[in-house]
Amino acid sequence: MKIMEKAAAKINLTLDVLRKRDDGYHEVEMIMTMVDLADRIEMQELPRDTIIISSQAGYIPLDEKNLAFQAAKLIKDRYEVKHGVYIHLDKKIPVAAGLAGGSSDAAATLRGLNRLWRLGIGDQELRELGAELGSDVPFCVTGGTAVARGRGEKLEFIDSPPGCWVVLAKPPINVSTADVYGKLRADRIERHPDTAAVIEAIRQKDFQALCGGLGNVLEEVTLSLYPEVRQLKDCMVRLGADGVLMSGSGPTVFGICAKESKATRVYNGLRGFCKEVYAVRLLTKENN
Missing domain, CATH: 3.30.70.890 (GHMP kinase, C-terminal domain)
Structure with a gap:
């Protein structure tokens, strides 16, 4: 069985930094929303216990440095999944661009593997998993429009902005x-x-x-x-x-x-x- 997920890019309508925290991170307050520029993630179960990633883009890592790989490993380890997975990333979002492309890929991988392996993980738990991978991942799990606080992991979902x-x-x-x-x-x-x-x-x-x-x-x-x-x-x-x-x-x-x-x-x-x-x-x- 193959699972397809769309990984949309995000933009910041506001980004404020309130202070530097004792843990070295910055306390932020920002409004994030998503645009219709998206990577496509295809996932297929493998019989052997391995994670394989491919992409048509020649400029991204395809090993444990890739956030989608990290997401797959996290969900496999946390829920003791013994199957492997083949993940293909059809990249459309520019890399290292401030658009959360890698974070959105990781979020889409979490959502897709939850479906592929019928794990029954709820949105809140998926966001908590995402927070272990990066500050933007919890928002990308759900999408929409949200005010993000803390390191970016504390989310308050709000209405969509006017269409434009x-x-x-x-x-x-x-x-x-x-x-x-x-x-x-x-x-x-x-x-x-x-x-x-x-x-x-x-x-x-x-x-x-x-x-x-x-x-x-x-x-x-x-x-x-x-x-x-x-x-x-x-x-x-x-x-x-x-x-x-x-x-x-x-x-x-x-x-x-x-x-x-x-x-x-x-x-x-x-x-x-x-x-x-x-x-x-x-x-x-x-x-x-």
Whole structure:
């Protein structure tokens, strides 16, 4: 039997860092939602006790360094599954882009193996497993739209934002999340996003207020380290996207547009500036 799972990319509508914790992690508060750019994960049971991963993408690890591999090993060990599994990753989400591609693959693997092996694990338990793999994985297990706190594992699910188009652009560089957080001085952040105002804008389906409330405290660090990201953000603003923000620690920048015609104009304008550009819909409860 084969199981297929979709692993959607996430973007941060807000990303705030409140303080550095005693355990070395940062206390965050951020609003995450998903877009219709997705990897496809195919899983097939193997008779021998092994995990095999393949992908058409030549730039990702296919061993224990891969988060999907780690997810499969975690669920096999925790539930004493003696079967093996073959996992194929059809990659569409850019790697090391601030879009949680690896985390979403891991979450899809947890969901798929739960079905393949009929383990009957509930969503909360799947999210707890995901938290052992990475801070974004619990959110990716369920998807939707959520406020994430703590290290990102404490989730409060909220309404979907108003439907819109999202143009994503990734410059040809990779950004280390650890490096960005390492250079962030949480005690010197001058302007924090107003998370409560953005939650209210989403609740009211107020697109303009949502655009005005976008904010990411990691932008200042990444934009100072990588001028290409600043240039890309400035270009997207000039092209007329309604709201523009860097996702996660970067380097992907996204623009949200109320109308498809504007998204198309932004997309076409960026194509000459950046190779990896995508125009997709925001995933809402209506089109998920």
